Amino acid sequence: MHAFPFANSRVPAEALVDVRSVNFSYDASDPRPVLKGIDLQVPRGSVVAIMGASGSGKTTLLRLIGGQLRATEGEVVVAGRSMGRIESAQLYHLRRRMGMLFQFGALFTDLSVFENVAFPVREHTHLPERIVRDLVLLKLEAVGMRGAKHLMPAELSGGMARRVALARAVALDPLLMLYDEPFAGLDPIAMAVIGVLMRKLNDALGGTSIVVSHDVAECLEIVDYVYLVADGVIVGHGTPDEMRRSELPYVRQFVQGELEGPVPFHYPARAYADDVRLRAGDARA
Amino acid sequence: MPTTCGFAQETRVLERVRRSVASLGHRVIDGIWRTGTVARFFVRLLASSGPSFQRFGLVMREVYFTGVLSLVIIIVSGLFIGMVLGLQGYETLQKYGSTEAIGVLVALSLVRELGPVVTGLLFASRAGSAITAEIGLMKVTEQLSAMDMMAVSPMSRVIAPRFWAGVISMPLLAALFSCMGVFGGYIIAVVIIGVDNGVFWSQMQASVDFRYDVLNGVVKSFVFGIAVAVIATFEGYDAPPTAEGVSRATTRTVVNSALTILALDLILTSLMLRGGT
Numbered sequence: 001m002h003a004f005p006f007a008n009s010r011v012p013a014e015a016l017v018d019v020r021s022v023n024f025s026y027d028a029s030d031p032r033p034v035l036k037g038i039d040l041q042v043p044r045g046s047v048v049a050i051m052g053a054s055g056s057g058k059t060t061l062l063r064l065i066g067g068q069l070r071a072t073e074g075e076v077v078v079a080g081r082s083m084g085r086i087e088s089a090q091l092y093h094l095r096r097r098m099g100m101l102f103q104f105g106a107l108f109t110d111l112s113v114f115e116n117v118a119f120p121v122r123e124h125t126h127l128p129e130r131i132v133r134d135l136v137l138l139k140l141e142a143v144g145m146r147g148a149k150h151l152m153p154a155e156l157s158g159g160m161a162r163r164v165a166l167a168r169a170v171a172l173d174p175l176l177m178l179y180d181e182p183f184a185g186l187d188p189i190a191m192a193v194i195g196v197l198m199r200k201l202n203d204a205l206g207g208t209s210i211v212v213s214h215d216v217a218e219c220l221e222i223v224d225y226v227y228l229v230a231d232g233v234i235v236g237h238g239t240p241d242e243m244r245r246s247e248l249p250y251v252r253q254f255v256q257g258e259l260e261g262p263v264p265f266h267y268p269a270r271a272y273a274d275d276v277r278l279r280a281g282d283a284r285a
Numbered sequence: 286m287p288t289t290c291g292f293a294q295e296t297r298v299l300e301r302v303r304r305s306v307a308s309l310g311h312r313v314i315d316g317i318w319r320t321g322t323v324a325r326f327f328v329r330l331l332a333s334s335g336p337s338f339q340r341f342g343l344v345m346r347e348v349y350f351t352g353v354l355s356l357v358i359i360i361v362s363g364l365f366i367g368m369v370l371g372l373q374g375y376e377t378l379q380k381y382g383s384t385e386a387i388g389v390l391v392a393l394s395l396v397r398e399l400g401p402v403v404t405g406l407l408f409a410s411r412a413g414s415a416i417t418a419e420i421g422l423m424k425v426t427e428q429l430s431a432m433d434m435m436a437v438s439p440m441s442r443v444i445a446p447r448f449w450a451g452v453i454s455m456p457l458l459a460a461l462f463s464c465m466g467v468f469g470g471y472i473i474a475v476v477i478i479g480v481d482n483g484v485f486w487s488q489m490q491a492s493v494d495f496r497y498d499v500l501n502g503v504v505k506s507f508v509f510g511i512a513v514a515v516i517a518t519f520e521g522y523d524a525p526p527t528a529e530g531v532s533r534a535t536t537r538t539v540v541n542s543a544l545t546i547l548a549l550d551l552i553l554t555s556l557m558l559r560g561g562t
Contacts, residue, residue, distance in 0.1 A: 066434060095436040106431035120435045178434075 015077075016176060016208045017042035017065055022074035024060060024232075033072065034060050036232045047202050047209040049219045052229035053254070053263065059180055061229065062212045066100060066178055067091045079175065096124055099169035103181040105161040107153040107168070113140070114149040117168045124172060139167040143197055159190025163197065170201055176208050177201075183215040191215070195222045216255055220244065228254060230263075326519050330448055333440040343446040344453070351412040351447070352454030356461070358411055359404060363395075363462035366403060367469025370394055374470070375478055387480055388489035391470030392463075396493060396502045400463035402550050405509035407462075408455055409542030413517035416447050417538040420521025421531035429522075444522060448514045455510025456503050463502070501557045508549055513542045 017040075024035040034057045042048045052058045063069045064076050067083045076083040081094060107116050117136045121127065127135070140146040143163040153161060162182065169177060179198065183191045199222040202209045213219045220226070220240040228236040228243070228251055236243065236251035243255055253261025269275070337344050374390040420443065423429050429439040467489075474480040493499065517538045524534035 068430065068433070092436040092438070095434060098434065100431070100434040102427045102431055104426065106427035108428055108431075109426070120437070123435065123437050 014044050015041040016044045016079060017210065018075075018077040019061070019065070020075045020077070022061075022064065022071045022076060024057075024064060024069065024072050028072065034232050035064075035071075038074070038229075038232075038234060040227050040234065040237070042208060042210055044208050045206065046224045047199060047211065047222060049211045049213060049223040049226045050229060051212075051214060051216070051219060051226055051254070053214060056229045057232040058212045058229045062178055062180055062210065065210060066098065067095065096172065097175040098178065099172070099174035099176070100178040101162070101165055101169050101180065101182050103184050104158070105153070105165035107156075107161055107165055109153050111153075112149070113145065113151050113153070113156070113164050116153070116164060117171055120168065120171045135171070136167075139171050140164070142170075142201065143167045144193075157190075159186050159193065162186065162190070162194055166194070166197055166201070170205060170207075173205050174207060176210070179209065179211040179213070181213055182211065183213055183218050191218050195219075198222060216257070220255075230254075322523070323515065323519050326522070327515055329440060330445055330515070330518070333438060334445045334449065336438075336441040337445040337449050343442070344449045347446045347450030348454055351408075351416065351450045352458060355408060355411045355454070355458060358407055359458045359462050360465050362403065362407055363400075363465030364469040366399060366462075367391060367395065367466030367471075368473045369469075370399075370466065371470035371473030371478075375474060375480070384474075384480055385484040385488055387470065387474045388467075388485040389492040391474070392467055392489045392493050393498060395463040395466040395470075396498050398550070398554075400466065401459045401502050401505035401509055402546060404455065404459040404462045404506060405513060405546040406543055408451075408458060408510070409513045409517070409546070410539055412451065412454070413513045413538045413542050414535045416451070416514075416517040417521040417524070417535045418531060420444070420447070420518060421524035421526075421534050424522070424524060425526045425528070425531060439522075444518045448518050451514030451517065452507070452510045455513065456506040459502065459506035459509075497557075501553075504557075505550065505553050508553060509546050512545045512549060516542050516545065 019038055019040045022035055022038040023033050025033040038061060040048075040050075050058045050061055060069065064071055064083065065078060067078075067086065070084050079094060079097070081090065083091075086094070107113075108119065111119065114136055117139055118132055121132050121135055125132075137146055137149070140149055143166050145160060145163050145167060148156065148160060148164070153164075156164065166182075177198075182194055182198065186194065195218045198209060198211070201207070211219060211223060220243065223240060225239055226237060226243050227234050230250055236246060236248050238246065243251060246252060246255065250262050252258065253263055259265060272278075370391045371387060374387050374394075375384055378384045378386055378390065420429075423439075423443065429443065432439045432442060471485060475482050475485050520534040520538045520541075521531075524530045
């Protein structure tokens with residue numbers, strides 16, 4: 001296990017999320033696990049990024065933290081509760097204090113923007129309708145979407161949908177926010193808006209956030225700490241500045257977006273000459 | 286070398302047979318496994334149904350989508366099938382000089398068999414496929430996962446209301462189908478052909494038994510409603526989260542519902558006939 005991060009940083013050192021030696025396979029008989037011996041901690045009040053290339057296992061890790069999957073080996077502890085041993089009712093109780101922003105928003109398509117944000121409030125509280133309305137408008141105002149409260153999800157752009165989904169995710173002031181690829185498919189302005197909102201909402205609500213992404217520039221601007229995952233293992237971690245300066249080959253290739261490095265350009269295949277029959281013998285034949 | 290050649294050919298044939306047997310076994314095991322999964326799903330569905338009755342508005346909303354929006358196809362189909370029954374029945378009964386029994390023939394055919402069965406098939410095509418596609422697309426767009434992460438059970442909030450809406454809608458639609466069918470038969474037999482109005486209705490009233498005919502038809506439509514609703518919700522919930530997965534699940538709903546309805550109809554009819562003798 002590596003040293004506990006944030007030891008010398010401004011954020012408190014108490015971990016809200018503690019991932020201990022986690023292995024995970026979707027199929028128990030699969031000899032190649034998706035995650036191999038993952039250790040990471042997310043202190044309260046911080047914004048931590050889990051980064052890596054597509055298929056590296058970072059979304060799987062987020063699902064383990066959210067309790068959607070259970071670790072094959074090891075332990076995931078969130079707010080003092082082991083997600084591997086938690087019962088369904090307790091998990092739902094814990095999830096009332098979590099918010100999750102999905103890759104494409106996952107708004108309920110049969111509900112308006114207002115009703116989408118009101119959904120968790122109505123499901124989990126018995127507040128009078130007037131208070132629900134004020135609360136929803138407050139959240140929509142925070143993400144700049146109050147004017148779109150009557151629109152349906154189909155009428156929103158990708159960036160607008162993501163902002164509404166963010167308002168819905170923070171509707172009950174969660175203790176822990178999980179972001180699954182929040183910048184995917186957004187234009188640069190929408191990306192910047194979402195990034196700023198994520199950081200501001202985290203600080204304003206006094207929450208803790210975990211961001212899964214492969215958008216290096218946006219992530220490094222807003223997070224306190226980064227874990228870099230490749231092939232199911234953590235290959236590097238540190239503050240954004242440490243990651244930018246890192247000389248580790250994989251970290252360097254990923255952060256700088258270099259073509260040359262440990263990640264090959266080609267998917268494994270037999271020799272090109274064999275595929276196109278360029279061997280001398282083949283040519284004669 | 287003929288001996289080696291013959292041996293190789295024999296080996297290939299044996300390998301083909303082995304693969305066929307393995308494939309058959311795999312399909313059988315897969316079918317049993319899937320049946321077990323459906324049974325577990327059904328138990329979970331029933332266990333999650335409490336909130337559906339506490340917030341009955343959720344069920345009524347789905348009754349509108351599955352039942353009310355199916356009215357047009359049910360009414361039109363019922364009317365046409367009743368008219369065809371009237372025409373075919375009159376043609377046959379005329380040969381035996383008993384055209385006054387046309388009302389009985391139309392009513393019994395509809396109430397006992399055609400009403401529940403054809404409504405079930407139409408319901409599976411119209412509402413069942415829509416339920417599967419909607420749930421499947423909610424899965425593809427992560428709406429079910431989002432609900433789950435909000436500590437709201439998709440089983441209670443999405444699946445159970447749709448299931449109970451199907452169970453409630455089906456007998457009502459079947460009853461309406463039968464009524465429209467009888468009306469269609471009346472138009473052909475009485476209005477167009479000229480069978481006596483009083484004979485048409487009085488023969489029907491005397492021969493159609495409420496418990497033996499009508500109630501058995503209601504029981505059938507209720508059972509078909511459960512079958513179609515379980516299949517439609519299960520296929521949607523179990524659909525792979527891809528466009529192709531949802532498309533296949535929708536097709537499976539229609540095919541499996543149709544086969545299940547026909548099989549159940551045979552079983553229920555044999556039980557009901559035995560009970561009636």
